[in-house]
Amino acid sequence: MEKQPLRLFNSLTRREEEFKPKSPGKAGIYVCGPTVQGKAHIGHMRSAVAFDVLRRWLEKSGYEVNFIRNITDIDDKILKKASQEEEEWWALAYRFERSFERDYRLLNVLPPTYEPRATGQIPEMVELVEILLEKGYAYVSPLASGEGANVYFDTEKWKEYGALTRQGRGEAPTEEAEGGEGKKNPRDFALWKAPKPGEPPSASWDAPFGKGRPGWHLECSAMSHRFLGRDFDIHGGGLDLRFPHHENEMAQSLAAGWPTASYWLHSAWVTQKGEKMSKSLGNGLGVGEICSEFSPWALRYALASVHYRSMLEWGEECGKEAVEVEKRILRFKEEAESFLGRRIGEEEAEQIPLESLPEKFVSCMNADLNVGAALAALFDLLRSLNSSMRSFGDKGETEKGILSVFSMLSVLGLFPLPEKAARREEGDPLSRLVENLIEKREKARREKDFEKADSIRRLLKEAGIALEDGRASTSWRRVNTDGGIN
Numbered sequence: 001m002e003k004q005p006l007r008l009f010n011s012l013t014r015r016e017e018e019f020k021p022k023s024p025g026k027a028g029i030y031v032c033g034p035t036v037q038g039k040a041h042i043g044h045m046r047s048a049v050a051f052d053v054l055r056r057w058l059e060k061s062g063y064e065v066n067f068i069r070n071i072t073d074i075d076d077k078i079l080k081k082a083s084q085e086e087e088e089w090w091a092l093a094y095r096f097e098r099s100f101e102r103d104y105r106l107l108n109v110l111p112p113t114y115e116p117r118a119t120g121q122i123p124e125m126v127e128l129v130e131i132l133l134e135k136g137y138a139y140v141s142p143l144a145s146g147e148g149a150n151v152y153f154d155t156e157k158w159k160e161y162g163a164l165t166r167q168g169r170g171e172a173p174t175e176e177a178e179g180g181e182g183k184k185n186p187r188d189f190a191l192w193k194a195p196k197p198g199e200p201p202s203a204s205w206d207a208p209f210g211k212g213r214p215g216w217h218l219e220c221s222a223m224s225h226r227f228l229g230r231d232f233d234i235h236g237g238g239l240d241l242r243f244p245h246h247e248n249e250m251a252q253s254l255a256a257g258w259p260t261a262s263y264w265l266h267s268a269w270v271t272q273k274g275e276k277m278s279k280s281l282g283n284g285l286g287v288g289e290i291c292s293e294f295s296p297w298a299l300r301y302a303l304a305s306v307h308y309r310s311m312l313e314w315g316e317e318c319g320k321e322a323v324e325v326e327k328r329i330l331r332f333k334e335e336a337e338s339f340l341g342r343r344i345g346e347e348e349a350e351q352i353p354l355e356s357l358p359e360k361f362v363s364c365m366n367a368d369l370n371v372g373a374a375l376a377a378l379f380d381l382l383r384s385l386n387s388s389m390r391s392f393g394d395k396g397e398t399e400k401g402i403l404s405v406f407s408m409l410s411v412l413g414l415f416p417l418p419e420k421a422a423r424r425e426e427g428d429p430l431s432r433l434v435e436n437l438i439e440k441r442e443k444a445r446r447e448k449d450f451e452k453a454d455s456i457r458r459l460l461k462e463a464g465i466a467l468e469d470g471r472a473s474t475s476w477r478r479v480n481t482d483g484g485i486n
Helices: 042-060 076-084 089-106 122-135 216-228 239-255 287-291 296-305 316-340 346-350 359-366 371-390 395-411 429-446 450-462
Strands: 007-010 015-018 026-031 064-069 138-142 149-153 189-193 234-238 263-267 270-272 465-469 474-478
Touching: 007 263, 026 042, 026 216, 042 064, 042 089, 042 234, 042 263, 042 270, 042 287, 042 296, 042 395, 064 216, 076 089, 089 287, 122 138, 122 149, 122 189, 122 216, 122 239, 149 239, 189 216, 189 239, 216 239, 234 239, 239 263, 287 296, 296 316, 296 371, 316 371, 316 395, 346 395, 359 371, 371 395, 429 450, 429 465, 429 474, 450 465
Parallel strands: 026 064, 026 234, 234 263
Antiparallel strands: 007 015, 138 149, 149 189, 465 474
């Protein structure tokens, strides 16, 4: 197969471009993660799944991927909600961070290479503000009360402001939540915020320009620079982040003398009855809510199968169609394993080289991740293999085709699990117990305490629980003593 270049739609240039990384064979990706003031809805997961597919495809294509996804754990909304619920802000943020982690695992989203929290990078953010002040692209604005000061980015001074979204300077403020005391211009945005009356002292940090906390946009510039270097390959996020977040992030990075990403990618929204899904509108369907009716596999399929730049209108039919596809894939896996006389694991499927996949699948994935067309290629092969298995065709060629199908599914994060392993009911005591032991085993493996990790696996096996390790998470299923699924 002739090697085809990957082409991605760059929001900065508004056209598809061939992907040419800064360092041959390596790809640096920064994706804006969640602000953890509440549980995830499937709009959040649409973006997570889209960039997970990108990462998986880059790795399948032979790239070493450094994937950074941040966590915003200090923010106006977090402080407000914590106050309303009479909870420490950091405790609330951590509680919802864990909730996001569970949903990522449920939908088979690979963990990032690093996942820095905003509160863990305050020194880097202070340093960036100092650079911008020194260069004259920021200004300190003391509060009228005389207690503290805000620091703003001066959009009038940065003549390239608006380069990403072509929105220019206009009159609209940059973010609705910002009061803007002491702003020179409506679109100037906060780099550093002075404490507000009633906010807890723990939500402020010392800085040369006054005690306070970082503005929302500041953290991503500081963290991408910290973990990916002065410039990197891909910056991703949801479409709603293009303005003001990514516009402001680009402006402050470039003004500081830091080159930014070569490619800016944005995933489209999930809509419901024509409206964007969001917490503020109160129409955000939670992952747990959806997965009480449809399996996590079906939800991931529904989110991934529509092109990442196209709006996805969520409705019950989306889930039902995905369930039918899941049944088809599970039937194929059962028949394939019967034909081969052995189980097929994801690790085996991952070893299949890119060159062995159908050319149509590869060309579709390289065409700005056209997953829908790539799935058509996958199902073309699957139909052919069903015919070959039933007619007892060439076993060697059929086996290659079968492994190719599962390799393609793995690339999309859709390697099939037994139905009982795919579903997780949060209220099921057995599920909670097993998941708790799996977490302890994963912690032991990270700490290289393999003896403890193996003992947990043996304990579960003796209890009739079989574990299957994947790259994103470990799944489990109940088995009989002879290894059959209950």
